[in-house]
Amino acid sequence: MGVSEPPVVVLAGGTGGAKLARGMLDVVGPDELVVIANTGDDIDVYGAHVSPDPDLVSFWLADDIDERGWGIAGDTFEVMDALRELGADVWFNLGDRDLAWCLRRREMEQDGLRPTEALARLNETIGVRARVLPMCDEPLRTRVRTDAGWRDFQRFMIRERAEDTVREVAFRANDDAAVPTPEVLAALAAARAVIVGPSNPVISIWPILHVLGDTLTGLAAPVVCVSPVVGGEIVKGPTAAFMAAYGQPVSAAGVAAFYETVQPSLLDGIVADEPVAGMATLQIDTAMPDGATRARVAEQTLAFAETLAG
Numbered sequence: 001m002g003v004s005e006p007p008v009v010v011l012a013g014g015t016g017g018a019k020l021a022r023g024m025l026d027v028v029g030p031d032e033l034v035v036i037a038n039t040g041d042d043i044d045v046y047g048a049h050v051s052p053d054p055d056l057v058s059f060w061l062a063d064d065i066d067e068r069g070w071g072i073a074g075d076t077f078e079v080m081d082a083l084r085e086l087g088a089d090v091w092f093n094l095g096d097r098d099l100a101w102c103l104r105r106r107e108m109e110q111d112g113l114r115p116t117e118a119l120a121r122l123n124e125t126i127g128v129r130a131r132v133l134p135m136c137d138e139p140l141r142t143r144v145r146t147d148a149g150w151r152d153f154q155r156f157m158i159r160e161r162a163e164d165t166v167r168e169v170a171f172r173a174n175d176d177a178a179v180p181t182p183e184v185l186a187a188l189a190a191a192r193a194v195i196v197g198p199s200n201p202v203i204s205i206w207p208i209l210h211v212l213g214d215t216l217t218g219l220a221a222p223v224v225c226v227s228p229v230v231g232g233e234i235v236k237g238p239t240a241a242f243m244a245a246y247g248q249p250v251s252a253a254g255v256a257a258f259y260e261t262v263q264p265s266l267l268d269g270i271v272a273d274e275p276v277a278g279m280a281t282l283q284i285d286t287a288m289p290d291g292a293t294r295a296r297v298a299e300q301t302l303a304f305a306e307t308l309a310g
Contacts, residue, residue, distance in 0.1 A: 004031050006192035007131075008302060009221070013038040013053050013204020015069055015236050016228050016288075017197025018060040020301075021130075023294030024195070025061055027302060030129035034187040035061075038199075039115070039134045040142035040171060040207030043154045045092050046079075048102035049109060053204065054119055054134050055101065062126040069236070072097045091159045116181050133183050135208045140178035142207055143170050153203065162238050166245040169202055171210050178211050188212075191221040193305035196267070198228035198286065201258050202242035209263045216266060222308040225259060226301055227252040227272035230287050252276045268308045271301045280308060 008028050010021045012035050021035045037054040044050070052070070059065040059072055066073045075095030083090050094102070101122060108118040114137045123132060142153040146164035156162060171178075180188075188194065194216075199205055209216070216223065229252055234240055240250045246261070248254035252272035256279055259266050269280035273287075282304040288294045 006190050006221075007032050007034045007187055009034045009036060009187050009191040009194045010197050011036050011194065011199075011205055011208050012057050012197040013041075013199035013208070014056065015199075016226075017053075017199035017204065018057045018065075019288045019294050020195065020197045020226055020298055021057055022060045022063075023288065023291075023296075023298035024302070025130055026291070026295040027298045030061075033130040034191070035130065035132045036135055036184055036187070036208060036212075037132055038204050038207050039136065040140055040203070041153055042139065042141065043092065043152075046083075046094065046099060046103075047106065048094075048099060049106040049115070050092075050094065050102045051105070051115070051119070051134065054132055055098070057132050058119070058123050058126070058128055061128045061130055061132065062123075064126060066095075071095045072101075092154065114181070116183055131183070131187070133181065133187065135180065135184060135211045136178040137181055138176045138178040139174050140207065140211060141172050142203055143172055144168075144203075145170070157238070162241065166238075166241045168245060169206070169242065171207055180212055180215055184212070185215065188215060188219060188221070191219070192309070193302055194219065194221050194223045195301055195305065196223065196225040196259070198226040200228065200237055200239045200242060201255050202239070202246065205259075206262055209259075209266070216263065222268040222305045223266055224269045224271060224301060224305040224308065225255065225267050226286060226297065227255050227270060227274075229255060230273060232274075235287070252281075269304060271297070271304060 035057050037057050041052045064073050075097045105118045115134050144151050144156045145168040248258045253276050271282045
């Protein structure tokens with residue numbers, strides 16, 4: 001039996017990070033892939049623990065993502081429809097199978113499993129062998145300040161449709177500080193490369209960096225970011241509004257500058273379709289519309305990262 005290579009660790013939040021993780025799965029295989037996923041978007045609703053980003057990654061890795069870009073392929077929404085008929089205020093839409101997944105997570109957590117362990121059990125049932133790790137087991141919630149005041153992330157994004165101007169983002173923990181899990185620490189210590197996925201830098205990756213903190217300082221592995229800016233635009237989501245709140249333009253240079261502000265000296269290089277002055281840059285087409293392009297971007301990103309090792 002062969003000895004596995006050290007893992008490739010992908011930091012992922014929304015769709016961009018999940019797509020890159022799916023491409024990396026094709027490149028290195030499940031035994032050598034670890035995804036550390038943002039849990040700042042988590043919400044307790046309908047009696048369930050909903051963890052959108054780790055679940056998004058899991059469904060992508062299982063090739064079971066719905067064509068709308070979130071949730072389980074072909075899911076139905078009969079429970080949500082029934083709740084509306086009963087007069088419930090249903091503002092957070094969750095498919096039936098997705099709801100069952102999140103209810104089962106809550107049940108396992110109530111039985112004493114950590115969120116990391118619960119997600120691993122869930123992923124076993126859908127055949128995901130790569131490790132998808134929540135960034136922490138303690139609750140850490142992202143909050144958004146607008147001109148109207150502070151809002152919980154999901155209420156701002158979903159219920160209020162992100163209509164107000166973003167001014168600031170913060171992270172709120174419960175009584176226990178949110179810290180990296182043993183699984184996260186072990187993966188980072190063993191990694192041959194850490195890839196920051198092309199997710200929203202402010203609301204998808206920053207929460208992970210907030211939890212990891214000094215853990216990322218002095219890693220043996222190179223840390224490389226894939227820019228979420230493609231052709232001068234954001235492919236999906238409200239990245240531009242959140243970048244503007246921190247005075248950064250929608251560009252690869254703006255992404256690099258934001259990371260330098262919140263985690264100085266984090267990046268050894270960046271992958272983008274435009275040059276970034278003052279930083280090692282792999283300039284390639286970073287669009288990932290299909291499986292072939294996802295694998296190509298992942299393969300080229302990993303090869304670039306390995307040139308920066310040591």
